[in-house]
Amino acid sequence: xxxxxxxxxxxxxxxxxxxxxxxxxxxxxxxxxxxxxxxxxxxxxxxxxxxxxxxxxxxxxxxxxxxxxxxxxxxxxxxxxxxxxxxxxxxxxxxxxxxxxxxxxxxxxxxxxxxxxxxxxxxxxxxxxxxxxxxxxxxxxxxxxxxxxxxxxxxxxxxxxxxxxxxxxxxxxxxxxxxxxxxxxxxxxxxxxxxxxxxxxxxxxxxxxxxxxxxxxxxxxxxxxxxxxxxxxxxxxxxxxxxxxxxxxxxxxxxxxxxxxxxxxxxxxxxxxxxxxxxxxxxxxxxxxxxxxxxxxxxxxxxxxxxxxxxxxxxxxxxxxxxxxxxxxxxxxxxxxxxxxxxxxxxxxxxxxxxxxxxxxxxxxxxxxxxxxxxxxxxxxxxxxxxxxxxxxxxxxxxxxxxxxxxxxxxxxxxxxxxxxxxxxxxxxxxxxxxxxxxxxxxxxxxxxxxxxxxxxxxxxxxxxxxxxxxxxxxxxxxxxxxxxxxxxxxxxxxxxxxxxxxxxxxxxxxxxxxxxxxxxxxxxxxxxxxxxxxxxxxxxxxxxxxxxxxxxxxxxxxxxxxxxxxxxxxxxxxxxxxxxxxxxxxxxxxxxxxxxxxxxxxxxxxxxxxxxxxxxxxxxxxxxxxxxxxxxxxx
Amino acid sequence: xxxxxxxxxxxxxxxxxxxxxxxxxxxxxxxxxxxxxxxxxxxxxxxxxxxxxxxxxxxxxxxxxxxxxxxxxxxxxxxxxxxxxxxxxxxxxxxxxxxxxxxxxxxxxxxxxxxxxxxxxxxxxxxxxxxxxxxxxxxxxxxxxxxxxxxxxxxxxxxxxxxxxxxxxxxxxxxxxxxxxxxxxxxxxxxxxxxxxxxxxxxxxxxxxxxxxxxxxxxxxxxxxxxxxxxxxxxxxxxxxxxxxxxxxxxxxxxxxxxxxxxxxxxxxxxxxxxxxxxxxxxxxxxxxxxxxxxxxxxxxxxxxxxxxxxxxxxxxxxxxxxxxxxxxxxxxxxxxxxxxxxx
Numbered sequence: 003x004x005x006x007x008x009x010x011x012x013x014x015x016x017x018x019x020x021x022x023x024x025x026x027x028x029x030x031x032x033x034x035x036x037x038x039x040x041x042x043x044x045x046x047x048x049x050x051x052x053x054x055x056x057x058x059x060x061x062x063x064x065x066x067x068x069x070x071x072x073x074x075x076x077x078x079x080x081x082x083x084x085x086x087x088x089x090x091x092x093x094x095x096x097x098x099x100x101x102x103x104x105x106x107x108x109x110x111x112x113x114x115x116x117x118x119x120x121x122x123x124x125x126x127x128x129x130x131x132x133x134x135x136x137x138x139x140x141x142x143x144x145x146x147x148x149x150x151x152x153x154x155x156x157x158x159x160x161x162x163x164x165x166x167x168x169x170x171x172x173x174x175x176x177x178x179x180x181x182x183x184x185x186x187x188x189x190x191x192x193x194x195x196x197x198x199x200x201x202x203x204x205x206x207x208x209x210x211x212x213x214x215x216x217x218x219x220x221x222x223x224x225x226x227x228x229x230x231x232x233x234x235x236x237x238x239x240x241x242x243x244x245x246x247x248x249x250x251x252x253x254x255x256x257x258x259x260x261x262x263x264x265x266x267x268x269x270x271x272x273x274x275x276x277x278x279x280x281x282x283x284x285x286x287x288x289x290x291x292x293x294x295x296x297x298x299x300x301x302x303x304x305x306x307x308x309x310x311x312x313x314x315x316x317x318x319x320x321x322x323x324x325x326x327x328x329x330x331x332x333x334x335x336x337x338x339x340x341x342x343x344x345x346x347x348x349x350x351x352x353x354x355x356x357x358x359x360x361x362x363x364x365x366x367x368x369x370x371x372x373x374x375x376x377x378x379x380x381x382x383x384x385x386x387x388x389x390x391x392x393x394x395x396x397x398x399x400x401x402x403x404x405x406x407x408x409x410x411x412x413x414x415x416x417x418x419x420x421x422x423x424x425x426x427x428x429x430x431x432x433x434x435x436x437x438x439x440x441x442x443x444x445x446x447x448x449x450x451x452x453x454x455x456x457x458x459x460x461x462x463x464x465x466x467x468x469x470x471x472x473x474x475x476x477x478x479x480x481x482x483x484x485x486x487x488x489x490x491x492x493x494x495x496x497x498x499x500x501x502x503x504x505x506x507x508x509x510x511x512x513x514x515x516x517x518x519x520x521x522x523x524x525x526x527x528x529x530x531x532x533x534x535x536x537x538x539x540x541x542x543x544x545x546x547x548x549x550x551x552x553x554x555x556x557x558x559x560x561x562x563x564x565x566x567x568x569x570x571x572x573x574x575x576x577x578x579x580x581x582x583x584x585x586x587x588x589x590x591x592x593x594x595x596x597x598x599x600x601x602x603x604x605x606x607x608x609x610x611x612x613x614x615x616x617x618x619x620x621x622x623x624x625x626x627x628x629x630x631x632x633x634x635x636x637x638x
Numbered sequence: 639x640x641x642x643x644x645x646x647x648x649x650x651x652x653x654x655x656x657x658x659x660x661x662x663x664x665x666x667x668x669x670x671x672x673x674x675x676x677x678x679x680x681x682x683x684x685x686x687x688x689x690x691x692x693x694x695x696x697x698x699x700x701x702x703x704x705x706x707x708x709x710x711x712x713x714x715x716x717x718x719x720x721x722x723x724x725x726x727x728x729x730x731x732x733x734x735x736x737x738x739x740x741x742x743x744x745x746x747x748x749x750x751x752x753x754x755x756x757x758x759x760x761x762x763x764x765x766x767x768x769x770x771x772x773x774x775x776x777x778x779x780x781x782x783x784x785x786x787x788x789x790x791x792x793x794x795x796x797x798x799x800x801x802x803x804x805x806x807x808x809x810x811x812x813x814x815x816x817x818x819x820x821x822x823x824x825x826x827x828x829x830x831x832x833x834x835x836x837x838x839x840x841x842x843x844x845x846x847x848x849x850x851x852x853x854x855x856x857x858x859x860x861x862x863x864x865x866x867x868x869x870x871x872x873x874x875x876x877x878x879x880x881x882x883x884x885x886x887x888x889x890x891x892x893x894x895x896x897x898x899x900x901x902x903x904x905x906x907x908x909x910x911x912x913x914x915x916x917x918x919x920x921x922x923x924x925x926x927x928x929x930x931x932x933x934x935x936x937x938x939x940x941x942x943x944x945x946x947x948x949x950x951x952x953x954x955x956x957x958x959x960x961x962x963x964x965x966x967x968x969x970x971x972x973x974x975x976x977x978x979x980x981x982x
Binding site for chain 2: 142174182333335403
């Protein structure tokens with residue numbers, strides 16, 4: 003009787019779960035167990051992929067508004083499931099009468115074109131083809147725009163070969179489009195594999211690269227391009243694996259959002275962690291995961307990458323070389339090197355790059371983040387920023403006139419850009435040094451700079467927050483003890499987040515709301531932040547941690563130049579002076595020796611085009627010189 | 639679908655109607671054809687659906703601006719082949735484009751490695767040669783845009799961002815380029831360049847006088863306005879023009895050698911009626927804020943145009959003392975071109 007009841011309850015639960023909009027988003031946090039069996043891993047991966055496709059295919063059908071019509075993503079999902087083919091064909095014809103403009107229209111359309119090539123009616127397929135003749139497509143102005151644009155143009159030109167220039171919006175023949183696209187994509191991969199990724203470690207923009215690459219590896223006719231797509235996915239996901247704890251992305255980001263910089267889980271990167279590693283919940287709505295899922299069954303995550311994400315025991319340091327967004331003017335270099343450091347422990351991570359401008363809008367330079375049992379709704383992070391906002395900074399990276407860009411960026415869905423309390427963005431007046439789990443961030447802001455202040459983020463989820471007489475601010479986040487030393491006077495203000503409001507076809511709209519977290523704001527031009535993190539398990543008590551921090555030798559001056567001399571909790575003697583190379587145990591840091599990747603899991607020489615991915619006995623080498631992937635199981 | 643289409647059609651009709659003004663003089667007797675490139679894209683971001691029509695427009699005999707060619711708000715500049723005005727080159731977000739049939743069909747002439755060119759100029763004395771100023775420097779096509787060569791000898795490795803490029807109409811291969819670090823001159827078809835005016839920030843516009851080809855004017859982002867009376871070899875600052883904020887462009891009045899106009903987002907419209915010695919603010923009758931994107935002067939009538947950013951195009955028949963709205967609501971005009979009708 004008991005077992006019957008259990009069975010009935012279990013079935014009822016399953017039915018309830020499957021009827022919910024997003025089982026994995028709304029359900030419990032996944033178990034953090036390593037799936038040893040490859041077949042089971044694959045089956046679970048495909049199950050997650052199917053969850054996305056099934057959810058998307060039913061999105062409009064579930065909508066209580068009967069006027070809602072199928073969109074491209076939903077049509078594509080239905081086609082994958084071979085549902086309502088005639089309805090999909092009709093709707094495609096309707097949609098293609100008003101085609102969109104630019105890469106964000108192009109790649110979804112490529113998706114439906116390829117998935118529907120044996121399913122859609124000839125008329126529907128012809129309508130897609132016709133749209134690619136008549137609708138002029140803007141290429142955009144960022145690296146992710148180009149990746150989407152050229153992958154889409156490449157695939158469509160391959161799908162419709164030998165067609166003349168007057169049959170494409172470009173005015174170029176299929177072969178000319180193909181050659182140009184191929185050349186760009188290879189050049190982009192060359193950059194990524196020699197001097198580092200541009201929009202590195204992105205919380206959201208990972209989708210803008212992963213989706214084109216899954217499409218390329220799935221549908222390119224040219225085996226070389228298929229392989230390049232697959233290798234690029236390995237490269238991207240290896241980076242994701244090494245920068246996550248329990249699926250949540252850590253450390254600095256070239257691009258981040260106002261919300262995902264504090265609620266670190268709540269971003270597209272988590273969808274990819276969930277899909278690939280199964281170790282965190284996906285973001286609501288799966289975002290670009292809807293497009294990725296369409297072709298995701300064509301990619302198999304290498305076990306070595308899976309294990310880097312899910313099967314780590316020891317703390318480690320990973321140093322990577324990345325690059326800034328291209329600087330068109332007002333800079334001595336076009337692509338500035340970004341020296342990224344990540345210290346990953348079991349319960350927390352500390353990550354940073356050296357400061358300065360990586361991207362003018364959405365960069366996140368450094369943070370300490372901690373692990374929590376379930377990251378949804380949690381702000382597991384601590385960091386400080388100078389809220390730099392300047393037209394000149396924009397003009398360095400964008401080919402725009404000086405007067406409109408600042409307002410335009412805020413209007414384009416980055417609402418905090420020109421706000422003094424912002425928490426997203428880098429500054430030319432910030433210099434950061436990291437040694438293991440110690441951060442020293444120094445600021446030397448010239449007179450007259452807009453927003454002359456430092457903002458430090460303090461999470462609502464911290465406990466035992468203590469402003470100590472020593473000048474240290476102590477707190478505990480999860481199983482991590484934190485010590486934050488502001489080098490100048492400060493006050494507290496509430497953290498006001500950004501909540502999207504319905505656009506109704508118009509511009510982006512937001513409202514601000516008190517998240518419960520708070521911001522330490524320090525209105526001093528010469529300034530700095532020191533943060534030391536440690537695992538709670540290292541100390542008998544929080545008091546003992548505080549005592550250990552108070553005992554660290556620490557001296558600093560702000561005038562004429564911010565300088566910190568201190569001993570870290572790990573026993574390193576460091577001297578950081580703004581504008582000079584940091585000194586560790588008497589040795590100046592030499593960034594010129596920085597490799598493309600250096601750590602226990604990812605290793606590559608600068609300029610090598612070759613990444614070695616290792617975990618335990620597993621090794622995979624991605625060699626873009628020879629376009630080979632080699633796997634080795636090393637002897638124990 | 640029908641429900642959606644009707645409002646869209648109405649919107650298009652409304653846009654077309656409202657972008658044409660009843661206040662226009664008749665232009666059938668004009669000696670010049672007038673063209674503009676305009677962004678009509680308020681609130682647009684990459685990824686949005688474009689519901690407006692922007693790009694190239696030609697002024698009809700009734701004075702109304704008629705769109706033609708691609709719906710592309712990013713056309714920053716255009717240049718015409720003097721032998722055949724149906725051959726048009728544009729500098730746009732996707733690169734340099736060209737039409738051979740007056741805008742019916744287009745081809746993107748550049749590849750992935752040139753993006754967002756800001757200016758394009760056909761050499762009137764060697765019209766197969768086209769000069770392109772772009773964020774990465776300067777490219778030259780010797781064959782009507784089929785091939786492009788980066789010709790940057792003499793330009794700095796860093797500091798060659800090029801905003802404006804203008805060919806001297808008196809000599810083939812003599813070109814002035816406005817870059818991030820100043821004005822550069824070539825006299826040998828871009829085989830080599832030399833700096834003739836250093837600046838700290840970008841040079842935004844360079845124009846040659848229609849009255850005296852030796853006279854050139856330039857405006858900059860932070861160094862004010864300058865005049866050259868020796869074909870661009872030496873430059874003298876115009877001290878009456880403010881320089882704290884960017885000046886976007888400058889225009890000569892072909893009907894009156896003493897009249898000049900400057901467009902500026904900060905200063906609005908500035909005019910001079912004594913060849914640049916003194917300047918007057920001509921914004922009283924413009925909407926506030928008078929954020930002017932570009933000015934242009936009709937060479938037949940001396941009518942002054944001012945594009946107020948994402949508000950509308952305005953026109954003045956008394957050189958800025960009074961203004962009337964002249965259509966193109968919510969637009970920003972990137973360039974004005976007036977072509978002699980008898981040329982083509």
